[in-house]
Amino acid sequence: MKTAPLYGAVQDDLSRVEAVFDEIRAANLGALSQMLGMVLGGGKLMRPGLALLCGRFGTYDLDRLVSLAASVELLHTATLVHDDVIDRADTRRGRPTVNSAFENSTTVMLGDFLFAHAANRAVETGSLRVVELFSRTLMIMARGEIRQDLAAYDSRQTIRDYLARIGGKTASLFATACEGAGEISKQPEEQVSALREYGYNFGMAFQVVDDILDFTGDEEEMGKPVGSDLMQGTLTLPSFLLMERSPNGNPVEAYFKAPSPEKLQAAVKMVRESGAVEESSRMAKDFSARAIDALSALPDIADRETLAELARYILDRQS
Amino acid sequence: MKTAPLYGAVQDDLSRVEAVFDEIRAANLGALSQMLGMVLGGGKLMRPGLALLCGRFGTYDLDRLVSLAASVELLHTATLVHDDVIDRADTRRGRPTVNSAFENSTTVMLGDFLFAHAANRAVETGSLRVVELFSRTLMIMARGEIRQDLAAYDSRQTIRDYLARIGGKTASLFATACEGAGEISKQPEEQVSALREYGYNFGMAFQVVDDILDFTGDEEEMGKPVGSDLMQGTLTLPSFLLMERSPNGNPVEAYFKAPSPEKLQAAVKMVRESGAVEESSRMAKDFSARAIDALSALPDIADRETLAELARYILDRQS
Numbered sequence: 175m176k177t178a179p180l181y182g183a184v185q186d187d188l189s190r191v192e193a194v195f196d197e198i199r200a201a202n203l204g205a206l207s208q209m210l211g212m213v214l215g216g217g218k219l220m221r222p223g224l225a226l227l228c229g230r231f232g233t234y235d236l237d238r239l240v241s242l243a244a245s246v247e248l249l250h251t252a253t254l255v256h257d258d259v260i261d262r263a264d265t266r267r268g269r270p271t272v273n274s275a276f277e278n279s280t281t282v283m284l285g286d287f288l289f290a291h292a293a294n295r296a297v298e299t300g301s302l303r304v305v306e307l308f309s310r311t312l313m314i315m316a317r318g319e320i321r322q323d324l325a326a327y328d329s330r331q332t333i334r335d336y337l338a339r340i341g342g343k344t345a346s347l348f349a350t351a352c353e354g355a356g357e358i359s360k361q362p363e364e365q366v367s368a369l370r371e372y373g374y375n376f377g378m379a380f381q382v383v384d385d386i387l388d389f390t391g392d393e394e395e396m397g398k399p400v401g402s403d404l405m406q407g408t409l410t411l412p413s414f415l416l417m418e419r420s421p422n423g424n425p426v427e428a429y430f431k432a433p434s435p436e437k438l439q440a441a442v443k444m445v446r447e448s449g450a451v452e453e454s455s456r457m458a459k460d461f462s463a464r465a466i467d468a469l470s471a472l473p474d475i476a477d478r479e480t481l482a483e484l485a486r487y488i489l490d491r492q493s
Numbered sequence: 494m495k496t497a498p499l500y501g502a503v504q505d506d507l508s509r510v511e512a513v514f515d516e517i518r519a520a521n522l523g524a525l526s527q528m529l530g531m532v533l534g535g536g537k538l539m540r541p542g543l544a545l546l547c548g549r550f551g552t553y554d555l556d557r558l559v560s561l562a563a564s565v566e567l568l569h570t571a572t573l574v575h576d577d578v579i580d581r582a583d584t585r586r587g588r589p590t591v592n593s594a595f596e597n598s599t600t601v602m603l604g605d606f607l608f609a610h611a612a613n614r615a616v617e618t619g620s621l622r623v624v625e626l627f628s629r630t631l632m633i634m635a636r637g638e639i640r641q642d643l644a645a646y647d648s649r650q651t652i653r654d655y656l657a658r659i660g661g662k663t664a665s666l667f668a669t670a671c672e673g674a675g676e677i678s679k680q681p682e683e684q685v686s687a688l689r690e691y692g693y694n695f696g697m698a699f700q701v702v703d704d705i706l707d708f709t710g711d712e713e714e715m716g717k718p719v720g721s722d723l724m725q726g727t728l729t730l731p732s733f734l735l736m737e738r739s740p741n742g743n744p745v746e747a748y749f750k751a752p753s754p755e756k757l758q759a760a761v762k763m764v765r766e767s768g769a770v771e772e773s774s775r776m777a778k779d780f781s782a783r784a785i786d787a788l789s790a791l792p793d794i795a796d797r798e799t800l801a802e803l804a805r806y807i808l809d810r811q812s
Contacts, residue, residue, distance in 0.1 A: 204643040256605060259578070260598040278597050279579040283639050285601075286575060289608060290635040293628035302621045309612035316606040323602060324523040 180218070180487065182480035184226035187236065187243075191215075191222045194244040198291055206284050213251050214288070221246045224376070224484070225351040228369045230477045232359030238299045239358055245295035245308065246351040252288035253315055255281050260323065261406055304354045311350040318342025326407035329427050333414045340381040341374070348377030368471035372481065375468065379461035380488050385410035386454050387493065389445050395493035401442040404429060411457065413441075415450035455489075462489055499537070499806065501799035503545035506559065510534075510541045513563040517610055525603050532570050533607070540565045543695070543803070544670040547688045549796045551678030557618045558677055564614035564627065565670040571607035572634055574600050579642065623673045630669040637661025645726035648746050652733045659700040660693070667696030687790035691800065694787065698780035699807050704729035705773050706812065708764050714812035720761040723748060730776065732760075734769035774808075781808055 181188060195215035203210060222243035229239045258281045289312075296308040321339055325331055352373030356366035387396060388403045389412050403410050404426065409417075413426045425444045429437040445451065465485045469478050500507060514534035522529060541562035548558040577600045608631075615627040640658055644650055671692030675685035706715060707722045708731050722729050723745065728736075732745045744760040764770065784804045788797050 203639055206639060253605075256601050259601045279642060282575050282578045282601055282604075283635070283642060285605075286572075286608075287632075287635040287639060289605075290628065290632040293612065293631055297621070297625045297628045300621070302616070302619070302624070305621070305624050306616045309609065309616045312612055313606075313609040316602070316609040320522055320525060320602050320606060323598060 180480075180484060181223045181227065183230065183477055184223065187226045187240065188219055188223060190236070190240045191219065191226075191243045191247065194240065194295070195247075198248075203284075203287070206280055206287070209255075209280055209284055210287075213255055213284075215247070219247060220380070220484075220488075221250055221348060221351045224348065224373060224481070225355045227477050227481055227484075228352045228355035228373070229359040230475070231365055231369070231472050232356065232361035234355075234359035238301075239355060241295045241298040242304060242354045242358055243351070245292050245299070246347060246354070248288050248292035248295060249308070249312065249315075250347055252285045252292055253319070255285040255288060257319075259285075260319065299354070299358055301358060304357055307350050307354055307357070311346050314342045314346045318346075322408060325409075327430050329409065329417065329430050331409055331414075333411065333418070336409065336411060336414055337378070340378060340385075344381040344384075345374045345377030348380065349374040352376075365472055368468045371468035372465045372485075375461045375465035376485055376488070379458045379465065379485065382411055382454060382458040382461065383488055383491060386412060386451055386458065387491075389442055390451055391493060401438050404438060404441055405433075411454045412445045412450040415453050416445050416448050419448060419450070458489055462486065499803060500542045500546065502549065502796055503542065506545045506555065506562075507538055507542060509555070509559045510538065510545075510562045510566065513559065513614070514566075517567075522603075522606070525599055525606070528574075528599055528603055529606075532574055532603075534566070538566060539699070539803075539807075540569055540667060540670045543667065543692060543800070544674045546796050546800055546803075547671045547674035547692070548678040549794070550684055550688070550791050551675065551680035553674075553678035557620075558674060560614045560617040561623060561673045561677055562670070564611050564618070565666060565673070567607050567611035567614060568627070568631065568634075569666055571604045571611055572638070574604040574607060576638075579638065618673070618677055620677060623676055626669050626673055626676070630665050633661045633665045637665075641727065644728075646749050648728065648736065648749050650728055650733075652730065652737070655728065655730060655733055656697070659697060659704075663700040663703075664693045664696030667699065668693040671695075684791055687787045690787035691784045691804075694780045694784035695804055695807070698777045698784065698804065701730055701773060701777040701780065702807055702810060705731060705770055705777065706810075708761055709770055710812060720757050723757060723760055724752075730773045731764045731769040734772050735764050735767050738767060738769070777808055781805065 192215055199207070199210055199214060201207075201210075225243040225246055226239060229242075259278050293308075296305050299305070318339055318341075322343065325335065325339070349370045350373070353366055353370035356369040361369070385403065388398075388410065389400065391400065393399055399405070404413065407430070409426070416424055417426055425437060425441040429441045462485045466482045469481055472478050511534055518526070518529055518533060520526075520529075544562040544565055545558060578597050612627075615624050618624070637658055637660075641662065644654065644658070668689045669692070672685055672689035675688040680688070704722065707717075707729065708719065710719065712718055718724070723732065726749070728745070735743055736745055744756060744763045748756040748760045781804045785801045788800055791797050
């Protein structure tokens with residue numbers, strides 16, 4: 175866990191979320207237990223952290239808020255697990271693969287198991303509106319997943335397509351974590367909207383930074399090769415910005431037309447040197463600023479500053 | 494659709510369930526649309542049919558009952574789709590494979606998409622208790638799926654393990670279809686229990702017949718080879734009964750130890766000729782009788798006889 179100074183007043187509550195995960199990890203799943211241990215919890219717990227913090231602007235039953243926080247992380251983890259199959263499928267297109275540690279059957283079953291737990295925890299919030307929010311998010315994410323697959327190796331996409339895609343894939347779940355917490359803690363409607371707005375923009379900034387790090391990050395810290403998105407046929411913001419700058423031919427399009435390791439290297443290099451990374455960072459900063467702006471609708475308590483700090487923190491992360 | 498005379502008074506309501514599926518099928522999913530068209534609806538709609546019938550012992554809002562009926566079928570279809578990946582994984586064990594028409598990535602994404610729709614429809618029932626029932630069933634099914642995988646090619650299992658497994662994999666969802674309908678139609682607690690009891694035993698009978706047909710059915714009508722369960726390492730009731738009769742060696746265990754097409758044929762032949770099929774049929778009949786018994790707690794209206802007929806009908810089906 176690297177959450178130490180990040181989550182202010184809810185640092186201790188996070189251990190209750192971890193306890194939920196411990197319980198799930200204790201299930202006897204044979205060969206699946208190993209993978210479960212690897213994927214569940216132990217990370218930065220960004221989504222549960224936000225949920226717990228957002229609840230503090232109202233009054234809540236901690237058990238229910240913890241259920242929401244755990245549910246959101248479980249849903250996130252379930253989609254990560256299934257992505258393992260979906261991404262690996264790209265080997266069939268003759269490109270190198272990123273993840274290949276587990277059998278397809280393991281990943282499908284484990285993902286379904288985690289979806290089931292996510293649904294159970296959502297129900298435990300006792301709020302039909304939270305469950306509804308949750309199921310709507312599940313739909314948005316499933317559609318986003320399909321949209322990303324349909325768009326693979328398609329260089330006719332636009333930045334607008336990209337933003338819609340990461341909105342569905344990433345930001346929607348952050349928004350749900352925050353909005354759901356507002357709901358459970360019985361906050362006035364305008365605060366709930368502000369929390370949703372914060373979560374959504376936070377998620378957008380988070381994903382843009384992720385996509386930048388795919389070009390600029392350290393392979394070891396990231397645990398995946400530089401340029402892995404391109405390898406899987408996925409265009410992200412830095413690539414789009416490069417393509418905009420050189421509409422009459424660029425190494426990204428060249429790589430998509432006929433992939434090779436040399437062309438991949440050339441594309442990564444060009445993206446890094448073209449200023450596309452810097453412009454992407456500016457956009458991430460914009461989203462982060464919008465998230466912080468949304469906080470002005472909330473009471474001025476210490477947790478508000480913690481949320482603002484988090485929105486700044488994610489801009490500087492290196493992995 | 495082969496539902497014509499089966500569903501009595503709710504025959505027309507079923508078309509509303511089909512309309513829900515039409516709407517889902519209309520989504521633009523690119524390459525996934527073909528598979529979606531193949532898997533969703535168009536079958537006997539057993540689970541929605543039961544849900545609609547069970548609602549008639551109380552008073553209900555038809556929209557909500559249709560949402561439940563659609564939800565249950567969507568959940569069933571989602572698990573079918575994911576089974577496609579899970580079953581196919583068995584090729585890694587060097588055995589022949591049953592399903593291989595679609596890419597793993599397609600099946601994972603489509604299954605998740607269907608889970609999302611199932612969750613949405615469950616929420617549309619407006620009943621947190623139904624959603625809870627639904628999410629508990631999802632968990633039971635996910636565990637059942639994992640349990641089946643852990644037990645593959647393990648001949649130390651017992652009939653008891655088998656019954657627990659099909660209870661989780663099949664009967665629990667039938668039970669939820671019936672109990673959920675009782676819930677939505679505001680029936681007294683003892684009727685809701687009776688409906689659950691009916692659904693559970695109905696599902697057990699249904700699955701046992703399914704497992705018998707895997708040995709005795711017509712390959713063309715079934716759309717899969719005879720003995721496909723054994724091929725995937727799955728022991729079902731007829732095999733267990735044969736193994737009980739010949740504890741000191743039998744062709745099923747021999748096939749599991751060193752699979753070959755010849756040994757598979759020998760195992761299927763022995764199961765068919767040993768009386769294990771007849772005994773399995775008796776057990777299916779028992780479950781069906783228990784389902785019919787449970788109906789005595791319900792008002793004596795025509796729908797009760799329709800439910801009883803259905804419980805008899807499934808014993809005679811040929812595919």
